[in-house]
Amino acid sequence: MPPTSPPGPPGASGASRPPEDLRAQLDTLATEAFRGELAEIDRLSTREIAELMNREDAGVPAAVAAQLPRIAAVVDAIAARMARGGRLVYAGAGTAGRLGVLDASECPPTFNTAPGRVVGLIAGGPSALVHSAEGAEDDAGRAAADLDALALTPEDTVVGVSASGRTPYAVGAVRHARSRGALTVGLSCNPGSALAAAAEHGIEVVTGPELLTGSTRLKAGTAQKLVLNMLSTITMIRLGKTYGNLMVDVRASNEKLRARSRRIVALATGAGEEEIEAALAAADGEVKNAVLMLLGGVDAPTAARLLADAGGHLRTALEAAARL
Template sequence: MTSTADPAPSRYGQLRAQLDTLTTEAFRSELADIDRKPTQEIARIMNGEDGTVPDAVAAELPRIAAAVDAAAERMARGGRLVYAGAGTAGRLGVLDASECPPTFNTDPEEVVGLIAGGPSAMVRSVEGAEDSKELAAADLDALGIGPDDTVVGISASGRTPYAIGAVEHARSLGALTVGLSCNAGSALAAAAEYGIEVVTGPELLTGSTRLKAGTAQKLVLNMISTITMIRLGKTYGNLMVDVRASNDKLRARSRRIVALATGAPDDEIEAALTATDGEVKNAILTILGGVDGPTAARLLAEADGHLRAALAAAGQS
């Protein structure tokens, strides 16, 4: 006789048991009356909780650095950096990716954020999307992922099927894979070549991983994108010399960056930016290297965009 019992209770029971093992989902009985505390006391508790995140990130620095070096090597060959996650994790990936073009003058297709359910999921939950490994594979296939690309799966729990599916599929295509989670021994880290597990512990609100876990993920993504861009020559010291001057604030910042890098007077800075079509890195090279605009462009192209190498070449020419 065939059973007609609803399989849902069994399935949800298994998932509940799985969640019970995750530190990010743990219940903190000492905070059970937090809703009865004064607002300033709640703020103090939250601030104290947030203060533990940097130490958790610090414990993973060797793995973060190794992943960054591997990603930068591939991006130097023309590869892309792709983030894939659901919910908060996906939104953080999209945020980090969207900041790269104005900060580092990257093409929007060089650093890409994928969120389960597509762009509409940035502001409205798309039910069921995070549970699909197949959806992640389809999203990566739409990008034409290959061996020079890096795919970073992001999931606080480390069990989200979309993030795991992205990493598994990317790895099958020969891409570099990174798994960023906030639980030890996660399936996501195990699926990736580089597993980064920033264990932030139970949340103030049980299971609300947009809090400490979200903060940790943001810090790690900041490191991955920023240090990768430093390795790719997108900075000169700590100056954003590839900044895209797309508004008045950024145009003013461009002039300040050239001033900080060269110490030149305003009229010389304006002349250099005019001669280089507003390209900050090129303008700095014309001033410090004593070359004209076309020569600066050629030297930077030959140096793969690394200003220090171009300056060295200018001194030898």
């Protein structure tokens, strides 16, 4: 008779033994592989462990680079839908869910997007951001309910994020979104994942076994953060949220951002402080409008109209100003 594994500690979410098929499935995942050569890592000096972690992390950008064609195709598809009013929605559990919420929450101050344009859903709800709710990742039905609360449309994009590529919440979110006609993307760190298979677009950044077996907040987490940075940032560039590499749609909501706004206008126009202050005052603090006023030689109402006609693209508005 084969030996049995002891049950988990009392009160733990995994107090009962996991199904045999799940245990076997984890054995096949690159992110879960055990690395025997690191079995005595705890005997190394702190400096040696830090150097080892640094070497491990150095391979992540190359893994992301292998997926750049897929990432670019996804960005173009997202941007086209967002230009028509669609939303970008991330859905994940644990570290993956937190990374999605982080990326979504940084879009309003960085690109002046409305809070509901980029949304992060995490299994277990907002409390799971600071308190572990690992059991929530197994609830695919909850993912469907969370998406239904958003009233998805075919112009929306749902990105399921999961290091393993098998997390029921992320896979369930993608399957449900696809049934509603939304664009779907599966971001994982294992090849041949169920998440990629469920989505129209699969991005599989294969980072390999972790320094600590199964701790996918390490290399896999870093890879997911890099890809999410690309998805949101390049989409916003395509939507005209930047002028060159300047964040001309920045929301000046605090002293640092107000100072940054003035610096961006100065870098874009070369204007003096008094001109910049006057333009920003006339434009109610909108950096993009102030730049158009100074470079295009137009007043505030004209700048607002030209930008509206150009769908917010400053370069297009400047070309229109030159024709006036």
